[in-house]
Amino acid sequence: MITKTIVLNPLQQMNPRPCMARIQSGLLNTERCSEIKLEDWCRKEFRVAKEAAVPVIASVGITPEEVRVIAPAAEEAGADMLELSVFIPYDDPKPLLDAIRAAKEWSSLPISVKLNANVADVAELALAAKEEGADAFSAIDGLNAGMAVDIEAGRPVLGEQGYGRISGAAIKPLALRCVAEVAHHTGLPVMGTGGGQRRRRRPRDADGWGDRGWCLHRFASPGPRCLQEDHAGNQRVSSEKGLLQCHRSDRRRPFAHTFP
Secondary structure, eight states: OBOOOBOSOGGGGOOOSSOEEEETTEEEEOOOSOOSOHHHIIIIIHHHHHTTOSOOEEEEOSSHHHHHHHHHHHHHHTOSEEEEOOOOOTTOOHHHHHHHHHHHHHOOSOEEEEEOSOSSOHHHHHHHHHHHTOOEEEEOOOEEEEEOEETTTTEESSSTTSEEEEESGGGHHHHHHHHHHHHHHHOSOEEEOSOOOOOOSSTTOIIIIIHHHIIIIITOOOOSHHHHHHHHHHHHHHHHHTOOEEOTTOTTSTTOEEOO
């Protein structure tokens, strides 16, 4: 379970209304972070999440300064892992690398870095994060940026500026490519995110379990304990479903597959 991104001043980061809209093959969203205060997360929300008996990953952000405060608080409240969701201006990785250093300094939890595909080279960014001490990755965040217009109302369907990140099925091919590329170049566990959608009724729909299992499992290798638990579950599902197998040991041929 990964929380919404926890920040120090949620009232200053209020999500505009409406903050989500359905588009063809996906969603537009302008959600920024959790609107729950840090003290409420620590007092109640982490405890409730732990009752589900699953690993809890605390997403923290959005600046290195906030990470210094939130990371140790989340650890003390019972989080099993941190996900760093840090704003990166253009292709400057410095804020993200500073946040990794802060998390390592102020917390003993393993760190997953949320990667954004809105960069020139996502693998290069991942390698820089690995060198700084990242233990795993989640990929990818929503893509910047899209807009949809309500022609009856004569205005954008989203609030505030009118445009937002693109998520959902529309970005699945890009998400899969980024997951594969990051896993190949870094050798670290990758949690596939982005590109999710409601499963269709057809049991063998390529937009259903097949690609979802591929994204969540095939390029995710065993890592920190809480990832290993999820990895074991995905191993079972992929075995039952007969999903594609990826030979990641052959680094010269990163996409060498065998079929059931």
